[in-house]
Amino acid sequence: MFHVVKIVKQNVERVEAICLFLSLISTDMKKRFTIISLALLPLLISQCATKKAASDDGVAAGVESAKVAEIKKQYSEAQIQEGMTIWQNSCVKCHKLFEPESRTIAKWETILPNMSMRAKLNQDQSAKFRAYILTHAKLG
Numbered sequence: 001m002f003h004v005v006k007i008v009k010q011n012v013e014r015v016e017a018i019c020l021f022l023s024l025i026s027t028d029m030k031k032r033f034t035i036i037s038l039a040l041l042p043l044l045i046s047q048c049a050t051k052k053a054a055s056d057d058g059v060a061a062g063v064e065s066a067k068v069a070e071i072k073k074q075y076s077e078a079q080i081q082e083g084m085t086i087w088q089n090s091c092v093k094c095h096k097l098f099e100p101e102s103r104t105i106a107k108w109e110t111i112l113p114n115m116s117m118r119a120k121l122n123q124d125q126s127a128k129f130r131a132y133i134l135t136h137a138k139l140g
């Protein structure tokens with residue numbers, strides 16, 4: 001929100017500068033400059049918005065890969081494999097086996113606690129199961 005206010009403020013300052021410039025030149029030139037500056041304004045705003053969206057995606061991807069790195073530090077390959085066995089055995093009781101690659105880490109985080117509870121996993125099992133799913137989840 002603050003970012004948007006800043007962009008608008010910057011654009012207002014630009015327009016003010018253009019207006020000052022316009023007051024110093026002829027009427028014919030004024031018309032042309034007004035049209036050009038009005039035409040460019042949406043372009044400026046959309047460019048700023050695209051940059052902001054791109055940096056948000058970058059931040060989200062960074063947070064997710066940091067999470068995977070953290071899990072790989074905490075859990076051995078054998079423990080993650082155990083997680084896979086838990087997934088294969090416990091997650092087919094009520095529905096098909098949903099592949100880890102079918103969802104992003106962010107999405108899995110909203111599903112896992114609920115499903116661990118439904119599958120009646122204990123704390124140790126759900127931690128290994130979570131480690132397996134998140135290290136194999138869809139990227140991005």
Ligand code: HEC
Nearest residue numbers: 087090091092093094095098111114115116118119120129
């Ligand atoms: C720990 C293994 C396990 C995994 C992984 C798992 N489930 Fe589910 N699962 C459900 C039901 C019911 C739904 C649909 C309703 C819901 O989302 O709560 C569901 C939905 C899902 C969905 C789709 C949710 C979405 O919003 O996309 C996924 C993915 C999933 N389960 C994964 C009952 C179960 C039961 C039954 C006791 C067990 C065991 C169970 N689930 C174990 C598991």
